[in-house]
Amino acid sequence: MKEFSDESVYCFIEYLQIEKNYSQYTIDFYRKDIDDFILFMTAQGLEAFMDVEYSDARLYVTDLYNQQYARSSAARKISCLRSFFKFLLREEKVKENPFALVIQRKEGIKLPKFFYVEEMELLFEACSNPTSLGKRNLALLELLYATGIRVSECANIQLKDVDFDFATLLVKGKGRKERYVPFGSFALDALQIYINEVRQHLLGTNQHQYLFLNSRGGPLTARGIRYILNKIIAEASLTGKIHPHMLRHSFATHLLNNGADMRTVQELLGHAHLSSTQVYTHVTKEHLRKTYMNFHPRA
Template sequence: MIEPDKLHTFITYIQLEKNYSELTIREYENDIYQFIQFLEIEGVKNLNAVEYVHTRLYVTNLYEKQLARTTISRKISAIRSFYKFLHREYNIRDDAFQSLYLPKKETKLPHFFYEEEMEKLFEANKASDPLSVRNIAILELLYATGIRVSELISIELRHVDSSYGVVRIMGKGRKERYVPVGDFALSAVEDYVLNSRPKLMKHTSHTFLFVNNRGEHLTAEGVRYILNGMMEKASMHSTIYPHMLRHTFATHLLNNGADLRSVQELLGHVHLSSTQVYTHVTKEHLRKTYMNAHPRA
């Protein structure tokens, strides 16, 4: 592998100094490693020998694999960041990337559940066994707050403040925010903490809020598995993923009169443009309502 020590140093930098999430670090490492593999195939001997023709060829290669534009953009951004770091720390040329443009983002609207679908999901999964109580608490909290799955699994018991009705969230880039939680979600979480979590903990001991059936810290993969199981129980055949509940949270708030700036703050978006995609969803919702309801539509 071409100069593995430099990749290792960069990964350490984004982990310790930039405080990137584990998922982002893993993606960056994979993206850069794949680029280095491509360079080796092309006969490039070191990182300083990369020319614009190599970067263009690599991007063409990515398009030929029919990857999503968002994936290609992420890969280019990861490699650009790597080379900026190399230029600063080792004086390695990064001009091969200066004329490289990111592909335009696809204008896909986020998928979300309608309110009736959420009700069906909650109703079908009501039960008193420890795992069902935990699952409802997870669903309620994701829908009530719009937090990311990485944020959900990072919540500790001390982060939930029932008296004020808020939960402390550690977001992207280690940015902290407090998110309000409604009565339904608070009640579900309290029921889980008092009656289910102690039964699931068995002989383990830690402070994370959500645990698996062995009492261990619940993972992101575990949350996805739980949500898929809840969908099956509700006989809902559409796909679910944790971010879909985040989309649902934002869409329902805007549909019911919340302003965009408030939703931005609740979601923890740095830029308003990240939140504005939901205005397209609400406009589409209004258009469908009009087309279905107006006698001469």
């Protein structure tokens, strides 16, 4: 192998698609991460994947931090390259995995931001408009908060995925994994009003089964959902740096604050690993600490 092989990259991408069943969104990130790494190694005078050693991997990681990449972005790039070289090692195209022993810098845990219950009430009030789009927006907000699903998952929901008899939702998550998530009476009522009074009107002559529609009757995209949520947040006059994913954080945090167990929340969120869910325990502990410090007479 005289140069960085496009064939090796192509085989890895095919492996991610077929064997790992990764989404196209994730695969696109992996491809870009590998391309960036190749550019860096080429600038260092290396010509092939088999030339990359542990010291080169460490140099690349140092460069990532020097460029002030967010810890999560750097971690994704390192994870991608570790998986890539593990694949090359399996295919006998390299003799070692230079990223196998690379350790990320340890930093303080970045706690996910969430809405307090009072703030959620302000959001619901902001989309209580009795118009057709107002009823759609309320159903959208109620379902997102009731289930904790991702915006991308919400965009893919079809009518057949909603079981109104048992108030459960079939969610197709990352890696095409499916899970059932229950929802409560507020979301149930809002959904029924939306479907019975609004959806057919918005659908018009369109023919599809997607649950949430835009004003032209087409499926509401993830980008469209984020736009709607940002408008609701703005209308609620909430301050600070706020983003729609905070609804998912709020779902998990409020469940744990009210006594839900970690494994249940993990399953509801669709997390593959419990460690992804455990970050919310830090949020709830911090919430308890602040409450104690504010209200205990001898804190």
